[in-house]
Amino acid sequence: MGTTRGGWQVALRLARREAWRRKGQTALMLLLICLPVVAVTAAAVVWRTQDVSGVESIERRMGAADARLVAHEGPMVEQHFDPDVAQGWVGEGTRKPATLDEVLAVAGAGRPAVPLLRESRTFRTDAGVADMEVLTTDLDSPLAAGLVRPVEGTFPPGPGEVVVNRAAADRGPGLGETLTVLHKTADGEQEVELEVVGIAESAVSRGYPFAAGQPGTFGGSATHEHEWLLGGGPVTWDDVVALNRIGVAVASRHVLTDPPPDSVLTSGGSPVSSLLLDSGPDELTITVLALVVVMVLLEVVLLAGPAFAVRAKAQAHALALVAAAGGTPRQARRTVLASGVVVGLVGGVVGVVLGIGAGALAVPVAQRFNSTVFGPFEVPWPLLGVVAVFGFLSALLAAVVPAFAASRQDVVAVLGGRRGEGRPSTRSPILGVVLLGAGVAGAATGAVAGQEVGAVLIAGSALVAVVGMILVVPVVVAVVARLAARLPLALRFAARDAARHRTRTVPAVAAVGATVAGVVALGIAVSSQEAANEAEYTPLLRDGHGSVSLSNPDTDPAAVDAVLRKAGLDDQVEAITGLRLSTDTEEMELEFRQGEEALWLSYWSGLGSPYAVGETVPDFVDIAPAARERADAVLAEGGLVLLQDPHASEGSYTLPQLDGDPVAVDVRRWSDDLPEPELAATAEAPTVLLEVSGTATVLAVFSPPVVEDLGLPTAVVGTLLAAPISDETEKDVAEALAALPGDPYFYVERGYRTPDEVRIIQAVLAALGGILMLGGTLTATFLALSDAKPDLATMAAVGARPRTRRGVAASYALVVGGVGALLGAPVGFIPGVAISQPITKDPVTGTTLLEVPWTLVGLVVVGLPLLTALAVGACARGRLPLTARID
Amino acid sequence: MTDPVLRLTDVRRVHGTGATQVEALRGISFAAYAGELVAVMGPSGSGKSTLLTIAGGLDQPTSGAVVVEGADLTGLGLDARARMRRTSIGYVFQGFNLIPALTAAENVALPRELDGVPARTARQEARAALEEVGIGELADRFPDDMSGGQQQRVAIARAVVGERRLILADEPTGALDTETGEEILRLLRARCDAGAAGVLVTHEARHAAWADRVVFLRDGVVVDETGTASVDLLTEPAAR
Numbered sequence A: 001m002g003t004t005r006g007g008w009q010v011a012l013r014l015a016r017r018e019a020w021r022r023k024g025q026t027a028l029m030l031l032l033i034c035l036p037v038v039a040v041t042a043a044a045v046v047w048r049t050q051d052v053s054g055v056e057s058i059e060r061r062m063g064a065a066d067a068r069l070v071a072h073e074g075p076m077v078e079q080h081f082d083p084d085v086a087q088g089w090v091g092e093g094t095r096k097p098a099t100l101d102e103v104l105a106v107a108g109a110g111r112p113a114v115p116l117l118r119e120s121r122t123f124r125t126d127a128g129v130a131d132m133e134v135l136t137t138d139l140d141s142p143l144a145a146g147l148v149r150p151v152e153g154t155f156p157p158g159p160g161e162v163v164v165n166r167a168a169a170d171r172g173p174g175l176g177e178t179l180t181v182l183h184k185t186a187d188g189e190q191e192v193e194l195e196v197v198g199i200a201e202s203a204v205s206r207g208y209p210f211a212a213g214q215p216g217t218f219g220g221s222a223t224h225e226h227e228w229l230l231g232g233g234p235v236t237w238d239d240v241v242a243l244n245r246i247g248v249a250v251a252s253r254h255v256l257t258d259p260p261p262d263s264v265l266t267s268g269g270s271p272v273s274s275l276l277l278d279s280g281p282d283e284l285t286i287t288v289l290a291l292v293v294v295m296v297l298l299e300v301v302l303l304a305g306p307a308f309a310v311r312a313k314a315q316a317h318a319l320a321l322v323a324a325a326g327g328t329p330r331q332a333r334r335t336v337l338a339s340g341v342v343v344g345l346v347g348g349v350v351g352v353v354l355g356i357g358a359g360a361l362a363v364p365v366a367q368r369f370n371s372t373v374f375g376p377f378e379v380p381w382p383l384l385g386v387v388a389v390f391g392f393l394s395a396l397l398a399a400v401v402p403a404f405a406a407s408r409q410d411v412v413a414v415l416g417g418r419r420g421e422g423r424p425s426t427r428s429p430i431l432g433v434v435l436l437g438a439g440v441a442g443a444a445t446g447a448v449a450g451q452e453v454g455a456v457l458i459a460g461s462a463l464v465a466v467v468g469m470i471l472v473v474p475v476v477v478a479v480v481a482r483l484a485a486r487l488p489l490a491l492r493f494a495a496r497d498a499a500r501h502r503t504r505t506v507p508a509v510a511a512v513g514a515t516v517a518g519v520v521a522l523g524i525a526v527s528s529q530e531a532a533n534e535a536e537y538t539p540l541l542r543d544g545h546g547s548v549s550l551s552n553p554d555t556d557p558a559a560v561d562a563v564l565r566k567a568g569l570d571d572q573v574e575a576i577t578g579l580r581l582s583t584d585t586e587e588m589e590l591e592f593r594q595g596e597e598a599l600w601l602s603y604w605s606g607l608g609s610p611y612a613v614g615e616t617v618p619d620f621v622d623i624a625p626a627a628r629e630r631a632d633a634v635l636a637e638g639g640l641v642l643l644q645d646p647h648a649s650e651g652s653y654t655l656p657q658l659d660g661d662p663v664a665v666d667v668r669r670w671s672d673d674l675p676e677p678e679l680a681a682t683a684e685a686p687t688v689l690l691e692v693s694g695t696a697t698v699l700a701v702f703s704p705p706v707v708e709d710l711g712l713p714t715a716v717v718g719t720l721l722a723a724p725i726s727d728e729t730e731k732d733v734a735e736a737l738a739a740l741p742g743d744p745y746f747y748v749e750r751g752y753r754t755p756d757e758v759r760i761i762q763a764v765l766a767a768l769g770g771i772l773m774l775g776g777t778l779t780a781t782f783l784a785l786s787d788a789k790p791d792l793a794t795m796a797a798v799g800a801r802p803r804t805r806r807g808v809a810a811s812y813a814l815v816v817g818g819v820g821a822l823l824g825a826p827v828g829f830i831p832g833v834a835i836s837q838p839i840t841k842d843p844v845t846g847t848t849l850l851e852v853p854w855t856l857v858g859l860v861v862v863g864l865p866l867l868t869a870l871a872v873g874a875c876a877r878g879r880l881p882l883t884a885r886i887d
Numbered sequence B: 001m002t003d004p005v006l007r008l009t010d011v012r013r014v015h016g017t018g019a020t021q022v023e024a025l026r027g028i029s030f031a032a033y034a035g036e037l038v039a040v041m042g043p044s045g046s047g048k049s050t051l052l053t054i055a056g057g058l059d060q061p062t063s064g065a066v067v068v069e070g071a072d073l074t075g076l077g078l079d080a081r082a083r084m085r086r087t088s089i090g091y092v093f094q095g096f097n098l099i100p101a102l103t104a105a106e107n108v109a110l111p112r113e114l115d116g117v118p119a120r121t122a123r124q125e126a127r128a129a130l131e132e133v134g135i136g137e138l139a140d141r142f143p144d145d146m147s148g149g150q151q152q153r154v155a156i157a158r159a160v161v162g163e164r165r166l167i168l169a170d171e172p173t174g175a176l177d178t179e180t181g182e183e184i185l186r187l188l189r190a191r192c193d194a195g196a197a198g199v200l201v202t203h204e205a206r207h208a209a210w211a212d213r214v215v216f217l218r219d220g221v222v223v224d225e226t227g228t229a230s231v232d233l234l235t236e237p238a239a240r
């Protein structure tokens, strides 16, 4: 044992010296190990900081009070120790919410209390109306201190005054101006005008309009609940339970800071209690997490690998001399591994320290994009410990292969000055092919397995396939070197040199390959998913056109017209007459049937009613001329036209052919005073079912006689805007319409749009992929160049132009990037194609989609390596080492 | 007499500045003519290698003129000097300096290929050059799979390919056994007899015997310039 420790001591000392001696190389190794550690650490710090824990949220929830109480209509309340986590009513019936007197009788008379209310209101903006959050409480009270943070002007506001936040002030009511709050009550809409005396931010969120005032400021409250802030000393768990019995939920400072034991919470085993059991992460999450960690580790190891290989190579001569003098292979191995230990220790620690700094810098930036106010700065030490170990492990693993190579090196060749490595092993590529096969098989199994298990299986297979690919890389590199005989000098040299220095080249190529595989796999998955979403999407209107739905009788069509006229849209407006299906008290529903068989029409329309009324089919329905003729004939004879959008077909259900066949229409009436819907009317009419060629906009067209038979009212149910509407006009019109009574719904057809978050994820992944690819290629290239200094000097001596170095550099980049991309892309298809199956599977028909983003694949396989090569060629020093002293 | 292939006029070369300044060459003038092999001798550190790198355009003199086939290297840029090395000057090093990633033929073809000669033609010329130095059958081997002598022959083939008229050899036999060394010198001599000018840096008087003329350097200056007859006399004591 003593000798083992001694062996390590010597090895570590050597590694330290070597690290110091080759500072540039060591810096590169540290950078590669540090960067991921820094990134993860910074992300962890930002994440922990933005996450507001129970204790951190006390001030924003209850200011300086000891508790916040909410009295419910339920007879009794059961709650988690934090009522925001879970609470529920128990017992039968309702009760009047507890009054403050009742509360104080339980909690202890003499405690100070102030009412508190958070509500959503509408306020007038410069452009129309918008929603805001209003806080009503006694802002003078010390209990409320901390709920609102004054920024500018007067605080607290007096009666008839308010403070608003920046976000609200920016939309209209600024300091010194008037805030008009709209408030719907039983007797219509009420406006409250208040003077803005100050700017203040809510402790909870920013960026969303907010106003605060004294009790009564915003007019009567709509809620039936009562809330208070309570002071006068700690509110214990026993107090909480006692208050629960009179229907009051309590968030207590004392209980939140010092929670009661679980045994108290779970007594009785009632439904709420079971909600509260924190059932740690499930197996699936852990598996996915483990896979992600392994993949990241693999990528880091591959990226750092070349640097460690070059370091080991630099020590090769010394190690060969040691071997010649009787050193064992294990000593050689240890010497190289020690480099990993030294770099890993330093890299892990330095990475964490830098990461905390980076996190501190990133917190304010992240806060700017987040409306929730972050908690205090927090450093998750145990997690960072794991991250540091990760960094250490990646450096150690990166040194493993070079270490074994060093322990097996051909001493004679090294001492004889031969710089190349021997032939590649033939066994590992066979194993690689086997693993690739296993990856394909696993992915195929995963593709047909259930959603979640399938995904894990596919991710696991992807990992197996990537490892398989790594084992195949040496052979491919050797083959490329063989084929290079006919290539131009620089490429030939780069390809052969790459093959001669396998321990350096293979991890670099594999890093690029793994990155490309990831990008291709995700690209296929995202494209397929998007294709599925797009296929599922049914447009309601022609592209760019709009509609205003008029379903609420309160909405005055003339007011809508006025808004549209102001927006300059009046000449393309078409009012749609249809069946009015709702009144203040009732709701009608239509059911179609042929004999006893129900006909299921999809129900979705941008109008107030999906049923138009007319003597002919309206122009806005896209339908073939012959079909229109037929439909108009049926309507003329008092019939009914059903329209079917082929895109909107629901699963495998198909409507029967109808060509003048009688179809019955049942009207069912829903009403508050009816326990069940009742059949109000039935009519039968000759009906045609027609397929629309574009968008249907409505589901059916009723002829006036049918409407009469059903006894339903007709009305203008909506307005169509038959012209493209710009994004800007859309925003203006929407805001103006929102101010009208009845809230008419404004819809503009934009076709299928990729959601923003998908785009952001795509952009981030693309950037990350590009950076990793570039990083892998660049480190390998510049390490290769420094290794090839003697060869470049020789070239110079026989007359190479200085820029030959650029050519050689670009060629290295092309070989590493190109081979990596060519290998990685097919490997990426394995999980990509597999995962596209479960995620695009139609739940009804079971059909799946596969969309390969060929542009992306082409870009990654051809474009990026070429681009990298060009960039490397441009950046490389165009100077050859001219010294002929090489030995 | 015709113009020399190589002419150095009052060449000085100072390495470094200030306290660490070393004056490797202190005003050297000498010429090498077509068909002539000139040996350069002198103790270690006397400036022999420096002289050769300057003659080969790998290094620039601090002052003085270096004219190769009528072109003054000191007036040329990096690219132009590189072209001179591809077309007019051949270099042979003590350490062979073959590129391990290239085969023997490719190593020899290197200057031609760099010069833009089509790969096929360059390869043919290289094979011919390898035949000339007697190792045509090793054309497709990689340097790591050859002996030192074989490698040095490849280096010589590379230095002469493309009819280059100035051959510079810096202790080309230093790493070889006597017999192989003699063989290498014979090749050099043959090349000079065929019309090239050769400059051979060597430590050994025996090798200087292959030369037409010997130039002695000491501390960066030419201390003697003589015919081979007196070589033995002059160098025996120094060699010991």
Ligand SMILES: Nc1ncnc2c1ncn2[C@@H]1O[C@H](COP(=O)(O)OP(=O)(O)OP(=O)(O)O)[C@@H](O)[C@H]1O
Pocket: B015, B016, B022, B023, B024, B042, B043, B044, B045, B046, B047, B048, B049, B050, B051
């Ligand atoms: N790059 C350099 N920087 C500083 N000094 C140098 C450099 N190159 C050569 N010298 C110095 O110039 C002098 C001449 O060196 P040079 O290599 O020409 O000698 P040499 O005659 O070839 O010696 P040897 O027989 O040992 O090869 C020496 O003193 C050497 O230290």
Ligand SMILES: [Mg+2]
Pocket: B048, B049, B050
């Ligand atoms: Mg020398």
